[in-house]
Amino acid sequence: MSFYIPIGPQHPVHPEPLLMKFKVEGEQVIDVEINVSYTHRGIEKGFEYRDYMKGIFLAERICGICNAAHTLCYTQNIEQLLGKEIPPRAKYLRLIVEELSRIHSHLLWLGLAAHQIGFETLFMYVWRDREKVLDLLETITGNRVVTAYNTIGGVRRDITPEIEQKIRKSLDYLEERTKYFKKVVMEEPTVLVRTQNVGILKPREAIELFAVGPVLRASGIKHDIRADDPYIAHDEVPFNVVTYDTCDVYARILVRVDEILECINMVRYSLDHLPSGEYRIRMPVIVRPPPGESVSRVEAPRGELLHYVRSDGSDKPYRYKVRTPTLANIPSTARMLTSRGDYIVYIADIPIIFGSIDPCLCCTGRVMFIDIEKSKSWVWTYNELVRYSLKRFERHD
Amino acid sequence: MIEVLYKMIEMILFPGFAFIGVLSLLYEWIDRKFYARLQNRIGPLYAGPHGILQPLADFIKLLSKEDIIPEGADKFLFTLTPILFFAINLLLTLFLPICGTTGVISFTGDLIFFVALLTMISILVYTAGMASTNRFATIGAERAVLQLIGYEIPFMLSIVSVAISSRSLTIKNIVESQSSIWHILGPNFLAFIIFAITAQAELERIPFDIPEAEQEIVAGWLVEYSGKKLALFRLGKDVETLLLCGLGATLFLGGPLGPVVPGLEIVFYTLYFIVKSIIVLLVLTTLRALFARLRVDQMLVLSWKYLIPLSLISVLIVRVVF
């Protein structure tokens, strides 16, 4: 007999607003249906109300973890429209902050994956060592996660020599810890047995379902935007694309851990070869790019991120499209979660398989400013919401 | 008459329920504090000095919470299971020799009765899950039974190998036979390792907390319980932890035996019992901090392919040596 389990919007391990309905027979998962429409914030419509300079801070809030990638993609998009070229030092500074936020995002994911397979100790250690990267980001950009570092025409702050010393010291500590975590993941049998040949995605399926980022590279396909379509300073800073070919959750863990080590070397290289000169070109406050359109692509920690902008000469973008990596990985997740033939998916594997694509649902959903009162199922407009909150707030003080 | 009264006091007060209740809360505090220290955290801190009253605070909080019975649930079984779960655990603690070589109750062959009731507790977990007609609870209950099949045989065999080496099935004789050397130092070391692993499975802790895997099926068979019933289940689980640590100490570390000042035997025996069972508790907590959670089928493979042959070997060794 089979019945449905909802791994719903409220779930202890996935604070992500999505509903996965699983058709289950005993312990085996037969079918899955993914529904993503819980927090749609209307960001694409939001862009059309903001001029270009204010759009940076909206782009930054698309995703809480990988916001350095979003601001980088946004500012690069506008610079392509304007046809302006940013100074080489700004390119290297952008690369440093992008790679540091990739380290932070991968370490966060590694801890979460350990938590999903029940390995609490590794979760605690990984998240303790992640504090080092967050302190670095806070020293450079002024805020732990929401970096607000890139702006149109360059970056907003410079790296002074003593910040550079701090970076190097923390990176040595991080490298040694990441190597230790990698050994733990490869040696600990309970981790191996929970992640090997779980959530299989064959290379042919990965290409066909347009998987992106570490999910694609864990299935043996050598594709990375930083190598194929190098932006900012990626053509000068050497790095090798990490691929594993066992196509399962174990490979995804190893891809992400190796990428952390790659990022550390990239940051060290760019610190050694940091060109001098100013880090920002003078831009007017209200930017009016000529009419036209442009596509900019960045390798976000979760995969390949695409921004498309069309401007009509005014100070607000005419249309701004954001395609986030998690949206691209959802079809392949559905494929990984259904058992076919001898490949069986158990209920116990659901959190780690879905977690292995490093889902960031807040990137994927974008809805209007309308608050749906689920219980009474009537629609409030934004003003009613404002009036309601004002009323309640007055009663409070 | 005085005899009955004396037995009543023993059962209620000293080595009985009140003492066990306090001790089990203390054990939960030690377990959480040590587990946190292993992970470089602090653990409970604000309730009482160093958070020692935290388990008591949780218990009282649960008592004050609302007690919901889902309408589809089988009411009688739903309310009976927590009470039975807690009662059996308390009853079993009376067998442990705390302030002397014999517990409050002891008769020849009480080890078999002890182990039979232990299996009874796992059956109760199944009825608890089935009584609450929640999807997650049914899956949790199924997993509990699957896990029971996995760890029950090695658990029994490790106890049997101790019984063989002390040539008796009563706890009193087992304790006395260890006055010269503890079982753990002799050929029973392998049996102790198997006992520790299967005790971890019986208590449903990290490598084997599959029936209530918080990440997969929310809270497994405990999902529908709240208020007083959940409080009883939690306290029952604490008492069960104390029970198994005490059993481990009695079978392998010689229970309350040790050099004693003639006048104050009871005090020394109790101290030895507490110290030895805390050692077993720390071993279980280290196990909890070392591993990731297994899947049910992997757990069965582990026990049928590795634990059972190992326990058979240990019984063989003990049979040859003694």
Add this chain to the structure above:
Amino acid sequence: MPRPGYMVSEIYKNLLKKRATILYPFKERELVHLPKGFRGRIIFNRDKCIGCQMCFRVCPAQAIKIIEDEKGKRPIFFMYRCIYCGSCAEYCPVKAIELSDIFENIAFNKKDLLVR
């Protein structure tokens, strides 16, 4: 060869190490990592301000309102709406706005979150 219990030496080493958690709200407030350029609560220097309303135009969250007082136009900042991006401090021509390192911007009363 996978070795069960690989992390034994690590977890016991941690037993002796100093704990990683900071008892932030009550005891160890000074251990919180606050670097020099931290973007926290806004500090506004009234006499430097020339009333050019540049901060009003640049603020992405519209958290600044221009009011009249005896010396002329001047901004007031609503900290409960501010997103701490630092644009106002950056674009202010006379550097009258500066972001301090106070990050506890919570209050029972909306009035306390108004930076004059």
Add this chain to the structure above:
Amino acid sequence: MNEEEIINILKEKFGDKIVECKIPMKRRVFVEVSKECYKDVVKFLLHDLDMKHVEAITGVDAKDHFEVIAHIGYGISVSVKVKISKDEPVIDSICDIARGVELYEREAYDLLGIVFKGNPNLKRFILPEDWPEGVYPLRKDYEAEHPKPLR
């Protein structure tokens, strides 16, 4: 396989159906195609030129007509643009040749109302369930209340 070669191959394969193409910067190609041969161009790019990867499908409401842009390609990104009339916004879907594109088309349908003929389940994807039918937020005529700051 740089940008000029792609344009030359496309030009001589599809001839006058290619309305206009330009190279705004390195590794970017913008091609505008007529409505009939949209599917053939995408099929040609995906299989014959071995680009294998459709990154995204963007819907744009350009005042008097709709536009659908398919961004294709791993290294070099080719954007194939098609104009559709506003009163009859139907275009044949490329789901059968590129299975992973189903969610992008559902999103464009959900927010702009462009119907993709041939998409297996073209239903609501992103907007909440009780969102009124026929109201498409990303269209230019849809006026959302601009958020007024709390005072």
